[in-house]
Amino acid sequence: MATTKDYRLGEFTYPRGWFMISDAEALNTHKPVAVRFFGQDFALYRGRESGKVILLDAYCPHMKTHLAARNTTSYVVLDGGGSNVEGDGIRCPYHGWRFGSDGKCDDIPYHDGAIPAAAAVKSWKVEERYGAIWVWFDPEGGEPDFPLPTFEDWDDENVVNGKWDYLGELNQHPQEVVDNIADYGHLSPIHGSTVERFENEFKGHNAIQRQCGGHRTLVGEGGASDMLHTDTWYHGPGILVSRVSGMFNSFMMIMHTPIEDGKVKVWHNLLVRTAHGGKPGIADEVAAHQFQEASLLAFAQDFEVWAQKAPCLNPLFIPSDGPFLKARIWYKQFYNPRAKAQDYLDQCEGKYIPKGMIAYTPEPEEAAA
Numbered sequence: 001m002a003t004t005k006d007y008r009l010g011e012f013t014y015p016r017g018w019f020m021i022s023d024a025e026a027l028n029t030h031k032p033v034a035v036r037f038f039g040q041d042f043a044l045y046r047g048r049e050s051g052k053v054i055l056l057d058a059y060c061p062h063m064k065t066h067l068a069a070r071n072t073t074s075y076v077v078l079d080g081g082g083s084n085v086e087g088d089g090i091r092c093p094y095h096g097w098r099f100g101s102d103g104k105c106d107d108i109p110y111h112d113g114a115i116p117a118a119a120a121v122k123s124w125k126v127e128e129r130y131g132a133i134w135v136w137f138d139p140e141g142g143e144p145d146f147p148l149p150t151f152e153d154w155d156d157e158n159v160v161n162g163k164w165d166y167l168g169e170l171n172q173h174p175q176e177v178v179d180n181i182a183d184y185g186h187l188s189p190i191h192g193s194t195v196e197r198f199e200n201e202f203k204g205h206n207a208i209q210r211q212c213g214g215h216r217t218l219v220g221e222g223g224a225s226d227m228l229h230t231d232t233w234y235h236g237p238g239i240l241v242s243r244v245s246g247m248f249n250s251f252m253m254i255m256h257t258p259i260e261d262g263k264v265k266v267w268h269n270l271l272v273r274t275a276h277g278g279k280p281g282i283a284d285e286v287a288a289h290q291f292q293e294a295s296l297l298a299f300a301q302d303f304e305v306w307a308q309k310a311p312c313l314n315p316l317f318i319p320s321d322g323p324f325l326k327a328r329i330w331y332k333q334f335y336n337p338r339a340k341a342q343d344y345l346d347q348c349e350g351k352y353i354p355k356g357m358i359a360y361t362p363e364p365e366e367a368a369a
């Protein structure tokens with residue numbers, strides 16, 4: 001397992017950005033969930049009062065009890081019907097100190113005096129959207145410098161929304177996952193694509209890949225398109241989405257979030273537009289779920305390789321490969337103080353086409369020729 005240092009990404013161990021930390025379904029009960037990301041432990045729960053999702057640092061400042069670890073024996077948990085979530089707060093199972101959604105201790109059951117200001121845990125900025133929970137992580141502690149993206153398809157009544165597929169933990173540095181955005185050469189051997197046009201573009205917090213061509217499984221007779229077109233982009237370091245038109249017009253979502261330095265959690269989802277363009281019936285839902293399975297299998301083709309490969313620290317790239325080195329420079333902006341982001345962008349922004357390939361969006365003079 002290689003680390004951020006090994007890839008020489010920058011000053012910070014974990015990148016700045018929005019990250020998925022849970023499927024919202026995990027919070028359908030009022031039990032808190034213990035989660036670990038960015039080398040830290042957290043307590044994640046849904047407030048009983050507001051229904052809002054709350055993420056706190058896990059360890060009680062009193063004597064460092066985990067606020068959300070499995071506990072089936074403390075009377076704090078038993079009296080709460082199997083949960084120590086109280087209102088929008090959470091009560092520590094050990095001595096019963098209660099923390100509000102802002103992370104501040106607001107009750108110590110055996111103490112009448114003032115509650116020390118230090119009796120607090122950090123409360124994180126989280127959002128619930130697209131059936132998932134998202135957190136803004138910033139090693140510098142700043143406010144988001146780009147928003148959590150809006151995916152209109154999620155609210156489109158002519159689109160069938162998938163459930164999140166959890167692919168598990170991957171013992172690879174996220175750099176190996178992000179490399180995929182520039183990986184022209186793997187599309188045929190791994191995914192069965194016969195790529196006709198391919199390009200990458202790096203722009204601000206987005207790394208974009210556009211390509212089209214035939215495909216062994218994702219296009220077929222009577223589909224929305226006889227070629228597979230994918231317009232794929234990273235929105236910051238951990239959110240990858242792709243507008244896919246093949247058998248169906250669909251919107252793919254792949255999320256990865258660092259757990260430790262060199263280890264990530266990965267999720268996949270697919271939103272599928274109905275073939276007739278209207279509201280989905282049962283048959284559309286069945287077709288959409290089948291197409292999501294196919295999309296998951298396509299992603300599993302990458303995942304299988306990643307799970308077993310050695311870290312790519314000294315690659316042997318050729319000019320016909322995609323622009324991996326530019327993609328790696330783009331990725332560095334998130335591992336360094338945001339004041340330095342522009343220095344990295346100056347070295348990578350622009351459009352790149354592998355040697356011998358044709359651009360996806362031809363320049364006006366090429367289009368005219």
Ligand code: FES
Nearest residue numbers: 060062063092095
């Ligand atoms: S350790 Fe949490 S209340 Fe004592």
Ligand SMILES: [Fe+2]
Nearest residue numbers: 180186191302
């Ligand atoms: Fe891939």
